[in-house]
Amino acid sequence: MxxxxxxxxxxxxxxxxxxxxxxxxxxxxxxxxxxxxxxxxxxxxxxxxxxxxxxxxxxxxxxxxxxxxxxxxxxxxxxxxxxxxxxxxxxxxxxxxxxxxxxxxxxxxxxxxxxxxxxxxxxxxxxxxxxxxxxxxxxxxQAPGKPDELSAPVPSDAPQQSQLPSPELDQISYKRVAEANLGFSFEMPSDWSWELTPKKDYLISGPSGSQAFEIAVRCHIVAKSGGSAGSLQLQFEEAQSQMAAVPGSKLLKKGLAKIAGVEAPFFIVGYRTKDSRGVQEDFAHSQLVLETHSYYLWLSYSAPVAVYTAYLPVFQHLVDSFSFADALDTSAVKE
Missing domain, CATH: 2.60.40.10 (Immunoglobulins)
Incomplete structure (x- = not known):
């Protein structure tokens, strides 16, 4: 029942x-x-x-x-x-x-x-x-000592990978970028770029030739026009289903993360695909969604596992710095 x-x-x-x-x-x-x-x-x-x-x-x-x-x-x-x-x-x-x-x-x-x-x-x-x-x-x-954790465990059957040195996090400078039409902004490393793709997603990545070039951070907007987008939960379930359809993908984790003053559901999956050099690698992919009055905003972070782990604090900084020009009204997320 x-x-x-x-x-x-x-x-x-x-x-x-x-x-x-x-x-x-x-x-x-x-x-x-x-x-x-x-x-x-x-x-x-x-x-x-x-x-x-x-x-x-x-x-x-x-x-x-x-x-x-x-x-x-x-x-x-x-x-x-x-x-x-x-x-x-x-x-x-x-x-x-x-x-x-x-x-x-x-x-x-x-x-x-x-x-x-x-x-x-x-x-x-x-x-x-x-x-x-x-x-x-x-x-x-939340688990003690692990608030809003977006880290991805490595699948037990994943091939062993060489460990990358962590970036000098205290030496990274950040810049704030804003999307004026949609009213949100966030901080990202000063030498990273963001661009609007043909699919109307915002793609954020590190400089060519660096470890961070393997990273793909995407902002994806789903409009609520006509109510066709469905509820927050439906959005979340559909995204999980899409990732589950990727050959060899595994759900590693799901939960809630704090962003822009609200708790947003997230999940992390692992899968195997080619990196920018055409080499097969084990990837980790985090994806979270939050709701505004007029649209759903998806934020994802993916990279080969070693790069994902090394740069996770940078993505966490982006999430922590994310804000809206007008504070989110929780009444906008009742459905």
């Missing part, structure tokens, strides 16, 4: 997959009610009793379980679970109920949407026949 609702102000949809245990029949209905409402990283597959109980989860987790113990419930009783996102006020994101009887644990399995968990505080409220409410709160956080 699935329920899907929007998280207001984040432009994300959260799908919750709910798995509930069957209860053992009991004839003793004294002391009917709920107890032990908790959230955990796992449940016992036989009894649905919670294991690895937590109040905080890293955003990389694939499943979060909300559980409660049902005590001596008469036949035909119903447990209702209501889920809320608390980061921007109290926003209900799902509601579901299950018929139970007797005494047992009931667990609800929560899975993130395709664009990853929205970070922040959550709450689940559980009721038995509309009474005896029990609550449990939990939070989704």
């Amino acid at each position: 699935r329920a899907a609702k929007h998280l207001v102000g984040l432009g994300l949809s959260v799908c919750l997959t709910l798995v509930l245990s069957s209860c053992e029949t009991s004839c003793n209905f004294s002391g009917t009610g709920l107890s032990e409402a908790v959230v955990s990283a796992a449940v016992d597959p036989e009894t649905q009793a919670p294991t690895d109980i937590r109040s905080s989860f890293e955003a990389s987790i694939e499943t979060v379980y909300a559980s409660v113990k049902v005590n001596h419930a008469p036949s035909g009783s119903k447990v209702k679970a209501l889920f809320f996102y608390l980061q921007d006020g109290v926003q209900q994101i799902a509601e579901v109920e299950k018929e139970v009887s007797g005494s047992c644990y009931v667990s609800f399995e929560l899975s993130p949407p395709a664009i990853g968990w929205p970070l922040g505080q959550y709450e689940v409220r559980l009721l038995l026949d509309g009474e005896g409410e029990k609550r449990a709160q939990f939070s989704l956080v």
Whole structure:
């Protein structure tokens, strides 16, 4: 059984997959009610009793379980679970109920949407026949020490590559470039160039003859005209599908990254292709998307793995410096 609702102000949809245990029949209905409402990283597959109980989860987790113990419930009783996102006020994101009887644990399995968990505080409220409410709160956080990380792990089966020396990052000077018509700007190395391609993308690359020449940073604009572009989540899922169609591609990572004051979903894939010299190399490709009032902006970064790793701080600087002439209104990303 699935329920899907929007998280207001984040432009994300959260799908919750709910798995509930069957209860053992009991004839003793004294002391009917709920107890032990908790959230955990796992449940016992036989009894649905919670294991690895937590109040905080890293955003990389694939499943979060909300559980409660049902005590001596008469036949035909119903447990209702209501889920809320608390980061921007109290926003209900799902509601579901299950018929139970007797005494047992009931667990609800929560899975993130395709664009990853929205970070922040959550709450689940559980009721038995509309009474005896029990609550449990939990939070989704970035991994400690790894905020907004866009680094790409190297696939375990990738051929060994020679390590490139990291560029002298403290010696790189930056310049700010602006797209006046669309109202955004960012900083890039002073000796890098950016140009409008025939496909109307902006291509940013390093100087010819340097390691950075292998880098391709692209800004791609998708207009919302007529509503044909779809939602942010649809954009994200379609982009992942396109990259998955590349022969030999592998999804390495996905999550949320901070850019222009908002959290933008991103993914990283690895694939094998030719570099500018015609030599087959293992590439890493990061891609993130954010939404404005009138368009979606895709920002991607790709290069051979060794170059990607060496220049990742430069791309991170570009992301951190990205801004709009008018601050993004989060109400523009509700769909």
